[in-house]
Amino acid sequence: NAGVTQTPKFRILKIGQSMTLQCAQDMNHNYMYWYRQDPGMGLKLIYYSVGAGITDKGEVPNGYNVSRSTTEDFPLRLELAAPSQTSVYFCASSYSLGNTGELFFGEGSRLTVL
Amino acid sequence: AQSVTQLDSQVPVFEEAPVELRCNYSSSVSVYLFWYVQYPNQGLQLLLKYLSGSTLVKGINGFEAEFNKSQTSFHLRKPSVHISDTAEYFCAVSLYNFNKFYFGSGTKLNVKP
Numbered sequence: 013n014a015g016v017t018q019t020p021k022f023r024i025l026k027i028g029q030s031m032t033l034q035c036a037q038d039m040n041h042n043y044m045y046w047y048r049q050d051p052g053m054g055l056k057l058i059y060y061s062v063g064a065g066i067t068d069k070g071e072v073p074n075g076y077n078v079s080r081s082t083t084e085d086f087p088l089r090l091e092l093a094a095p096s097q098t099s100v101y102f103c104a105s106s107y108s109l110g111n112t113g114e115l116f117f118g119e120g121s122r123l124t125v126l
Numbered sequence: 127a128q129s130v131t132q133l134d135s136q137v138p139v140f141e142e143a144p145v146e147l148r149c150n151y152s153s154s155v156s157v158y159l160f161w162y163v164q165y166p167n168q169g170l171q172l173l174l175k176y177l178s179g180s181t182l183v184k185g186i187n188g189f190e191a192e193f194n195k196s197q198t199s200f201h202l203r204k205p206s207v208h209i210s211d212t213a214e215y216f217c218a219v220s221l222y223n224f225n226k227f228y229f230g231s232g233t234k235l236n237v238k239p
Contacts, residue, residue: 016169043225052135054216054231055170062225070226102169113158113177113220115227117169 018118035103044086132230149217157219
């Protein structure tokens with residue numbers, strides 16, 4: 013059982029470039045989330061989704077876009093990368109029905125924008 | 127709005143000593159409370175949670191936490207730590223529908239031999 017899989021694990025971007033961070037889960041979870049983690053700042057919610065076709069902004073959505081065409085996949089798109097987007101990005105998922113509140117995290121994607 | 131405060135960014139402790147990691151939250155509505163642990167270069171994993179019932183909750187690896195509604199706190203404790211407990215610990219709150227989780231800034235626990 014793979015759980016939550018994120019790709020790539022590491023990426024270096026130049027300012028102004030675009031890229032997509034991939035996230036897939038095989039647990040049939042309806043809820044999926046994207047967080048960014050900056051040193052000493054904890055995790056900040058970028059976007060979340062409560063099911064296929066439904067997405068909503070979190071605390072820090074500017075500069076990012078998401079889509080949720082299937083239950084399994086929740087890609088995060090960075091348009092016009094900026095140094096402020098240098099961070100570690102985590103995708104997470106959780107149950108909806110019978111939800112006990114546990115988030116399942118991927119291993120993270122470390123992005124550097126130069 | 128909800129917020130979570132972890133006052134201690136780093137906690138050094140000797141092996142087999144007790145430890146307490148502090149967490150305070152602010153919310154105008156009822157929330158659920160969680161502690162997550164992050165080992166180096168890994169994602170976060172659930173340590174324990176409080177949803178309802180007994181205010182003292184026990185989690186994995188011998189950790190426990192106590193929910194104190196009047197002080198809006200959810201401090202994490204372990205009576206005797208091991209080297210393997212060295213990690214970063216995050217306190218988090220969630221609203222009743224689990225749509226959003228709000229995380230504290232984290233506390234790095236460094237267990238020394």
